[in-house]
Amino acid sequence: MSEEQKEEPIILITNDDGITAPGIRNLVEAVKELGKVVVVAPDKPQSGMGHAITIGVPLRLNKVEDMFEGVESWQTSGTPVDCVKLAVDKILHRKPDICLSGINHGANHSINVIYSGTMSAAMEASIESIPSIGFSLLDYRFEADFTAARFYVHKIVKSLLQTKMHKHLLLNVNIPSVPLNEMAGIKVSKQAYAKYDEDFDERIDPHGKKYYWLTGEFKNFDTGEDTDVWALEHNYVSVVPVQFDLTNYQLKKELEKTWDVL
């Protein structure tokens, strides 16, 4: 790697709200002085896509001019995970030094890490040995105020770029929607067992047939003070280190000992 590359890290940015969302613009603004930023993002919102990849249909990839001042930008017809794959293989032709995803409009704490397109893009990068961070603001509105979020994004990314990051580093960062002077700081947390208690809103269409909208109420079942939900409720920026090895080692040990079907 040349001196120049060492001095100017390549920062890949993607999201799941689509390239026109204010969140990704704020992410670009927050880190653009820290390296060479390249944006590769979906051309439409992809919320709730989880770790979906596009297999059955071909993908489109188009350069976008004048989207972010002085920043090379591409949009794709694919999912957030597709964006990371395309960026590495077809645009950068190398691994970026870090991949940032977001800033998501809305929370991705607790169990939401699993449904989140924002976090799936970050996880895809981590699997590919690219240190990666997903950022989410606890305000789903397009007119959300990202001022405090930008401050913390800058602080966290700058700090990590100065350290030797583990190649599979993967962080889920959620930011409370409060002004900067009300922030309590940053707290490393664990994923809470909190989730939506789902229900479906049943309706009848104009042709007399039933259809359903997914709906639900968020509930925290986790009373721990070391969780992301607790941190956010106390105005901390929550940082959950995430892994893609889903093996339940404790259960593995138990099954090996006790399961008589083996």
Added chain:
Amino acid sequence: MSEEQKEEPIILITNDDGITAPGIRNLVEAVKELGKVVVVAPDKPQSGMGHAITIGVPLRLNKVEDMFEGVESWQTSGTPVDCVKLAVDKILHRKPDICLSGINHGANHSINVIYSGTMSAAMEASIESIPSIGFSLLDYRFEADFTAARFYVHKIVKSLLQTKMHKHLLLNVNIPSVPLNEMAGIKVSKQAYAKYDEDFDERIDPHGKKYYWLTGEFKNFDTGEDTDVWALEHNYVSVVPVQFDLTNYQLKKELEKTWDVL
């Protein structure tokens, strides 16, 4: 719970290849004598959907007659995860005793657990405190031979229904595509770090514009003999216990100690 319910467990079955796939038919056949089976599956293939949920469009849910003999069956316009949610809230109106997903046409070992609709449906059930298993056969063809797979599915489900299962029990079961007499048995394993080395096939459409097909070669980077890939290569049925808490506790400890941005 009545005596009758205790004696006849409710087995929810779903998949990601769609309700007409041979894999789900073989799963139903394999377990139908073990309880009251209810099928709720997508009306079309949903491979690679990961943990996608349907937020932006309403869902359809329709009863299907004469699909599986003597088995109540429903198809939905949603993803595998949507199927589990709809089944619990709108069809069963209670948690089933176990949720089975599959039998997937094709492997879901190693990192594929993350992309897999089959495993995401099982994980959704596990989050909802329903013990759950995803089954996959290492043969993606529709004309695959499920004879040996049926034998092991029956054996595993029967054994688990006789034990007190943890409410979040979640197993990723992959079955080699070999005849029954060549099977080596069942092996509890961990998720291998093995993945597709992706590339994109670049083509030009009839209008002169580029498009891309995702393609790639599977590579195992994990030399351990306790992994699912190793087990499958040695003709074992691989059983990986899976968890939905993605917190990387080791990294959490390290960051709390060393990260000066806190």
